[in-house]
Amino acid sequence: MPLCYSWPRFFRTKPPTVPDISLVSDSDSGSTTSSCRQCGLFDLCFAQGVAESRRDELDRIVRRQKPLERENHLFMAGQPLKSICVIRSGTVKSYRLSRDGDEIVTGFHLPGELIGLDAIGHERHPAFAVALEDSRYCEIPYREFQRLLSGSPDLNQLMLKLLSVDMAETRELLVVIGRLDARARVAVFLLNLSRRLARRGKDPFRFRLSMDRRDIANYLGLTIETVSRTLSWMQKNGMLTVRGKLVSILDVDSLLDRAGREHEDLLLQQA
Amino acid sequence: MPLCYSWPRFFRTKPPTVPDISLVSDSDSGSTTSSCRQCGLFDLCFAQGVAESRRDELDRIVRRQKPLERENHLFMAGQPLKSICVIRSGTVKSYRLSRDGDEIVTGFHLPGELIGLDAIGHERHPAFAVALEDSRYCEIPYREFQRLLSGSPDLNQLMLKLLSVDMAETRELLVVIGRLDARARVAVFLLNLSRRLARRGKDPFRFRLSMDRRDIANYLGLTIETVSRTLSWMQKNGMLTVRGKLVSILDVDSLLDRAGREHEDLLLQQA
DNA sequence: TCCCGGATTTGACGCCCGTCAATTGGGGTG
DNA sequence: CACCCCAATTGACGGGCGTCAAATCCGGGA
Numbered sequence: 365m366p367l368c369y370s371w372p373r374f375f376r377t378k379p380p381t382v383p384d385i386s387l388v389s390d391s392d393s394g395s396t397t398s399s400c401r402q403c404g405l406f407d408l409c410f411a412q413g414v415a416e417s418r419r420d421e422l423d424r425i426v427r428r429q430k431p432l433e434r435e436n437h438l439f440m441a442g443q444p445l446k447s448i449c450v451i452r453s454g455t456v457k458s459y460r461l462s463r464d465g466d467e468i469v470t471g472f473h474l475p476g477e478l479i480g481l482d483a484i485g486h487e488r489h490p491a492f493a494v495a496l497e498d499s500r501y502c503e504i505p506y507r508e509f510q511r512l513l514s515g516s517p518d519l520n521q522l523m524l525k526l527l528s529v530d531m532a533e534t535r536e537l538l539v540v541i542g543r544l545d546a547r548a549r550v551a552v553f554l555l556n557l558s559r560r561l562a563r564r565g566k567d568p569f570r571f572r573l574s575m576d577r578r579d580i581a582n583y584l585g586l587t588i589e590t591v592s593r594t595l596s597w598m599q600k601n602g603m604l605t606v607r608g609k610l611v612s613i614l615d616v617d618s619l620l621d622r623a624g625r626e627h628e629d630l631l632l633q634q635a
Numbered sequence: 636m637p638l639c640y641s642w643p644r645f646f647r648t649k650p651p652t653v654p655d656i657s658l659v660s661d662s663d664s665g666s667t668t669s670s671c672r673q674c675g676l677f678d679l680c681f682a683q684g685v686a687e688s689r690r691d692e693l694d695r696i697v698r699r700q701k702p703l704e705r706e707n708h709l710f711m712a713g714q715p716l717k718s719i720c721v722i723r724s725g726t727v728k729s730y731r732l733s734r735d736g737d738e739i740v741t742g743f744h745l746p747g748e749l750i751g752l753d754a755i756g757h758e759r760h761p762a763f764a765v766a767l768e769d770s771r772y773c774e775i776p777y778r779e780f781q782r783l784l785s786g787s788p789d790l791n792q793l794m795l796k797l798l799s800v801d802m803a804e805t806r807e808l809l810v811v812i813g814r815l816d817a818r819a820r821v822a823v824f825l826l827n828l829s830r831r832l833a834r835r836g837k838d839p840f841r842f843r844l845s846m847d848r849r850d851i852a853n854y855l856g857l858t859i860e861t862v863s864r865t866l867s868w869m870q871k872n873g874m875l876t877v878r879g880k881l882v883s884i885l886d887v888d889s890l891l892d893r894a895g896r897e898h899e900d901l902l903l904q905q906a
Numbered sequence: 907t908c909c910c911g912g913a914t915t916t917g918a919c920g921c922c923c924g925t926c927a928a929t930t931g932g933g934g935t936g
Numbered sequence: 937c938a939c940c941c942c943a944a945t946t947g948a949c950g951g952g953c954g955t956c957a958a959a960t961c962c963g964g965g966a
């Protein structure tokens with residue numbers, strides 16, 4: 365992360381408390397923490413919101429650090445909801461299949477993020493989740509979690525909050541995606557990713573895209589060619605440099621302009 | 636509703652149990668039901684999912700049938716969450732204001748629908764809600780509702796479900812809107828509305844749009860002109876007839892084709 | 907190191923939809 | 937009933953993005 369670069373307003377909400385511990389790198393792949401409290405991701409994980417009194421119970425039911433190799437699935441659409449998952453390291457892509465078999469990418473998930481909440485409604489997963497790189501995750505068996513829920517108003521409140529926030533954001537994103545042009549969509553995508561990396565103590569200005577162009581294009585409702593052209597255009601205009609999957613953001617302000625500053629809130633709010 | 640027209644597959648999930656009681660009309664505007672159970676909307680209202688044992692308590696705290704005149708606000712963005720609302724009659728539009736003051740329409744709500752759930756996260760409304768026509772609604776004070784929640788695992792479960800389902804749908808809609816062209820967007824909009832009307836016992840093939848073209852265009856991320864042109868095109872092709880706000884759907888199948896049949900699920904799922 | 911196949915980039919072209927502008931229509935008021 | 941005002945429609949035009957096609961880059965294996 366560039367020295368002498370004042371933490372921009374864009375990242376004001378949460379400069380990383382532990383700047384460079386490479387949460388997502390392989391360096392901690394061997395460690396097997398035995399409680400949520402000791403977990404390096406704790407302040408990003410939803411467990412942080414769980415009341416002290418209940419945390420021991422949660423600790424007891426969580427299955428920690430399960431490995432997931434690249435291209436392997438966390439769960440498949442249609443499967444009954446067996447557990448809620450928290451990404452521990454790596455990146456996970458969620459997607460659906462349209463009736464005629466086309467893949468439809470609905471999200472990219474980073475360490476600390478809860479995945480599978482949208483399955484609670486019908487107790488069945490509406491989407492697939494697949495690892496884009498070798499990853500690890502914590503698993504919370506849903507039945508036991510439900511038992512925990514029924515005895516804990518606090519935890520219920522937390523879950524409602526998580527879902528409500530998620531919904532408000534998704535709704536905002538809906539609006540954004542529906543009315544933005546290609547350059548704005550790509551800008552929103554990059555800034556959002558950048559900010560989420562920042563919260564995880566990673567360099568927000570220089571990172572590796574774990575998804576390929578096809579996934580990005582699909583996620584943004586664009587074509588591969590348009591994404592590629594847009595990135596080239598941004599590079600030509602000095603907003604960033606791209607070499608394959610490696611992105612360096614040079615001018616956050618121009619990107620924000622492109623994204624439409626009125627959507628800054630969205631970018632700021634996202635996990 | 637046309638006679639001799641077999642209930643199409645599109646509407647298969649819920650033919651109205653009471654075909655033509657005009658839930659939304661003025662005919663019941665005078666009545667002031669005193670309990671949720673007697674309410675004509677009961678089987679659409681979320682109260683239907685509340686356990687028998689808790690329903691009396693819910694009945695006690697609900698403030699019923701509050702009138703709301705056209706163009707008046709139910710709540711404003713930024714206000715603290717005071718109560719969850721259920722639309723009783725009429726139509727409500729929710730929208731945000733972008734930083735530069737543009738209106739951004741995020742949804743249209745029909746009788747029986749819960750509104751304000753996305754405020755739970757931050758206990759503050761992220762959006763405005765305004766009546767498109769003279770309406771009525773039931774108000775559930777949030778503090779008392781929370782008390783009810785903390786003593787009732789069932790109700791908590793219900794709320795999680797409602798939010799989760801809502802989220803899954805919004806996410807699907809996100810995907811749809813982001814990658815559909817104008818004709819498909821308008822088709823999705825009309826079919827979705829049609830189906831929601833059907834569930835409320837109204838004629839799904841002939842209805843009055845309570846929102847103007849500007850709102851529709853805004854909601855779909857299009858311009859007024861494109862919406863107008865698209866409706867004209869659909870009329871020219873025998874899919875429907877439009878006269879001002881009055882729409883008659885003539886060919887559900889073509890509309891479904893336009894919407895992309897792979898999204899039929901979305902249309903079917905929505906409340 | 908070279909070679910191969912898939913990922914990515916770049917170019918050419920056409921259509922859809924946004925913009926600007928003019929016309930028509932419809933509801934409310936005097 | 938006539939008038940007015942705003943909503944809605946229709947037309948002309950240009951730009952952005954999808955499509956098809958070709959070139960280039962990049963990583964992995966021999």
